[in-house]
Amino acid sequence: MVRVLELDxxxxxxxxxxxxxxxxxxxxxxxxxxxxGPNGAxxxxxxxxxxxxxxxxxxxxxxxxxxxxxxxxxxxxYMPEERGLYPKMHVAEQLTYLAEVxxxxxxxxxxxxxxxxxxxxxxxxxxxxxxxxxxxxxxxxQLAAALVHEPDLLVLDxxxxxxxxxxxxxxxxxxxxxxxxxxxxxxFSSHQLELVERLCDAVAIIRxxxxxxxxxxxxxxxxxxxxxWKVEVDGAPEDWADRLDGVHHLGDSxxxxxxxxDPQTLLAEARRAGAVNHFAREVPGxxxxxxxxxxxxxxxxxxx
Amino acid sequence: MTxxxxxxxxxxxxxxxxxxxxxxxxATGLQVAxxxxxxxxxxxxxxxxxxxxxxxxxxxxxxxxxxxxxxAQAFDVELTVKQVADRADAEKQVDEGNLxxxxxxxxxITSASTEDTLVALVQSAARTATASEELRGHGLxxxxxxxxxxxxxxxxxxxxxxxxxxxxxxxAALLLYIAIFSYGVAVATGVVEEKSTRVVEVILSAIxxxxxxxxxxxxxxxxxxxxxxxxVAVGLGAALPLDTIDxxxxxPTLAILVAIYFxxxxxxxxxxxxxxxxxxxxxxxxxxxxxxxxxxxxxxYILSFxxxxxxxxxxxxxxxxxxxxxxxxAPARAAQDALPAWEAALSIALMLLAIAALIxxxxxxxxxxxxxxxxxxxxxxxxxxxxTPAS
Numbered sequence: 002m003v004r005v006l007e008l009d010x011x012x013x014x015x016x017x018x019x020x021x022x023x024x025x026x027x028x029x030x031x032x033x034x035x036x037x038g039p040n041g042a043x044x045x046x047x048x049x050x051x052x053x054x055x056x057x058x059x060x061x062x063x064x065x066x067x068x069x070x071x072x073x074x075x076x077x078x079y080m081p082e083e084r085g086l087y088p089k090m091h092v093a094e095q096l097t098y099l100a101e102v103x104x105x106x107x108x109x110x111x112x113x114x115x116x117x118x119x120x121x122x123x124x125x126x127x128x129x130x131x132x133x134x135x136x137x138x139x140x141x142x143q144l145a146a147a148l149v150h151e152p153d154l155l156v157l158d159x160x161x162x163x164x165x166x167x168x169x170x171x172x173x174x175x176x177x178x179x180x181x182x183x184x185x186x187x188x189f190s191s192h193q194l195e196l197v198e199r200l201c202d203a204v205a206i207i208r209x210x211x212x213x214x215x216x217x218x219x220x221x222x223x224x225x226x227x228x229x230w231k232v233e234v235d236g237a238p239e240d241w242a243d244r245l246d247g248v249h250h251l252g253d254s255x256x257x258x259x260x261x262x263d264p265q266t267l268l269a270e271a272r273r274a275g276a277v278n279h280f281a282r283e284v285p286g287x288x289x290x291x292x293x294x295x296x297x298x299x300x301x302x303x304x305x
Numbered sequence: 306m307t308x309x310x311x312x313x314x315x316x317x318x319x320x321x322x323x324x325x326x327x328x329x330x331x332a333t334g335l336q337v338a339x340x341x342x343x344x345x346x347x348x349x350x351x352x353x354x355x356x357x358x359x360x361x362x363x364x365x366x367x368x369x370x371x372x373x374x375x376x377a378q379a380f381d382v383e384l385t386v387k388q389v390a391d392r393a394d395a396e397k398q399v400d401e402g403n404l405x406x407x408x409x410x411x412x413x414i415t416s417a418s419t420e421d422t423l424v425a426l427v428q429s430a431a432r433t434a435t436a437s438e439e440l441r442g443h444g445l446x447x448x449x450x451x452x453x454x455x456x457x458x459x460x461x462x463x464x465x466x467x468x469x470x471x472x473x474x475x476x477a478a479l480l481l482y483i484a485i486f487s488y489g490v491a492v493a494t495g496v497v498e499e500k501s502t503r504v505v506e507v508i509l510s511a512i513x514x515x516x517x518x519x520x521x522x523x524x525x526x527x528x529x530x531x532x533x534x535x536x537v538a539v540g541l542g543a544a545l546p547l548d549t550i551d552x553x554x555x556x557p558t559l560a561i562l563v564a565i566y567f568x569x570x571x572x573x574x575x576x577x578x579x580x581x582x583x584x585x586x587x588x589x590x591x592x593x594x595x596x597x598x599x600x601x602x603x604x605x606y607i608l609s610f611x612x613x614x615x616x617x618x619x620x621x622x623x624x625x626x627x628x629x630x631x632x633x634x635a636p637a638r639a640a641q642d643a644l645p646a647w648e649a650a651l652s653i654a655l656m657l658l659a660i661a662a663l664i665x666x667x668x669x670x671x672x673x674x675x676x677x678x679x680x681x682x683x684x685x686x687x688x689x690x691x692x693t694p695a696s
Contacts, residue, residue: 071513080507
């Protein structure tokens with residue numbers, strides 16, 4: 002994986018409260034990257050540091066091995082969690098302005114605006130004030146605002162919150178298209194873990210400003226899964242596996258194997274007990290994984 | 306992106322924002338309408354303050370009437386001479402007020418309401434008429450008598466201003482106060498709007514805080530200057546063709562000083578309002594945060610009353626040199642011809658210094674506070690921020 006965006010040991014405290022505590026992770030070329038963690042874990046702080054609207058106390062953000070500076074940051078498309086638009090400004094004028102502020106020439110800014118409004122299905126609202134739009138449409142304008150200068154990286158803070166299912170579909174489709182067409186990596190935070198799992202190539206899970214786990218979603222799932230198997234055996238007694246050492250029955254048809262125990266022993270025992278109609282490694286979903294790595298001490302994290 | 310382009314873009318947005326706003330257009334229209342009404346009312350009522358007198362004449366008093374007409378010009382009054390049939394009629398008309406006074410063979414018929422000016426005028430005319438007759442009797446030519454009796458008048462020099470420019474001084478102080486007030490508030494609410502909507506995060510990921518601040522202050526200021534000039538132009542444009550309105554001789558100086566002091570006063574207050582706005586995150590907190598500035602501004606406006614009443618008073622002179630008060634007091638004094646050039650120059654120089662200092666301070670506070678969300682930042686904290694490196 003080519004690491005395009007690297008967060009390296011970021012730390013930040015506000016008036017004695019630690020928001021980030023040596024956070025590091027990397028986003029690869031063309032990846033859709035999910036950023037998850039309980040409220041107050043430091044996601045927004047990390048994003049604001051990436052955008053340079055907040056300075057880290059320590060650590061560094063790098064873009065293709067170079068420390069992220071002002072010029073490079075202009076190539077980022079950013080969508081803050083709350084609004085991020087002038088409520089009284091007309092949609093098209095606003096998008097053109099934001100593109101220009103990001104260094105795009107006026108003509109190109111206008112063309113990009115028209116194209117993204119068309120693409121997001123809000124071309125007919127181009128001359129309305131932002132505050133006159135429905136929440137869903139405002140969110141589309143926000144997304145257009147993040148895309149209108151054709152950025153090299155998208156950083157979106159909770160882009161899906163408050164969207165209806167259609168909005169979620171439109172937004173996810175756009176994000177996938179942008180990464181596919183232009184190879185633009187997208188990093189976004191979300192609490193909708195099923196969505197993160199469906200969209201993301203890789204994730205970072207953080208808690209209390211520290212990284213808990215990060216990597217490709219499938220790898221993480223297997224890695225964090227442990228050695229857990231689902232075995233269904235017809236006609237076998239409930240306790241068919243009890244005499245095997247290092248195998249723990251977790252209830253239903255789940256069995257956890259201690260490290261070093263060969264799953265084949267379990268299978269052999271199962272076949273002795275009856276007709277095996279299901280034997281597979283149990284891989285937890287992201288939600289389950291999240292609960293597992295966060296859940297234990299989620300109560301400690303306050304909201305911020 | 307160049308500094309200039311970043312500032313231009315943000316300033317242009319501010320200008321468009323205002324021109325697009327119905328509230329702004331309505332307010333401007335109202336202000337122009339108010340100015341027109343003021344001009345119209347003063348044209349109809351007080352405008353023409355030249356005194357008019359009706360003087361009755363019994364019998365042939367040609368020499369005296371001629372002199373009276375000449376004197377009327379010197380006295381700056383309009384004199385209408387009416388022939389009256391006889392003494393009784395003259396007395397009756399003066400008594401009824403149809404005539405202000407009447408002359409009849411060496412007597413001046415007056416009533417209680419006859420003004421001293423008219424009496425003095427007629428007396429002077431009578432003296433001159435008699436003298437002129439005497440002189441001619443002694444063989445002097447008409448031209449010679451004229452020269453003796455009507456020597457060139459002393460040129461009149463007015464000092465201390467007096468009432469002449471007071472009306473204009475009131476208007477100037479009020480206009481500057483309202484303009485600085487409303488545009489200063491616009492800067493503060495604009496800063497907070499960007500903060501509360503988090504637009505500021507998006508913009509500041511692309512341009513620097515100082516560029517956004519400069520663009521905002523310049524854009525709003527530009528609209529303000531155009532609006533103030535529009536009001537002044539409409540006022541003068543409406544007043545000048547109506548020659549019934551006497552504009553004091555100080556008007557051009559005043560117009561220039563308004564054109565200087567509005568931008569300066571605006572800049573000074575706009576910086577202060579911007580820095581204050583950056584300390585809060587919600588529109589609800591703007592008012593309490595900016596109240597110290599209101600106190601300064603309203604205080605300056607109230608102090609300008611003393612500059613209007615007694616433009617040479619110590620208070621007025623001192624306030625001329627206090628940058629936060631000067632924008633309202635200096636033009637008010639100038640309207641009454643009571644602002645010496647050196648005082649104006651020093652006052653403007655002090656304002657420029659104060660503005661330079663405040664721009665520096667405001668930019669530092671703004672840079673450090675504008676991205677801090679949450680509870681309002683206290684002034685003591687803000688001043689501490691100034692000493693920390695920018696985040």
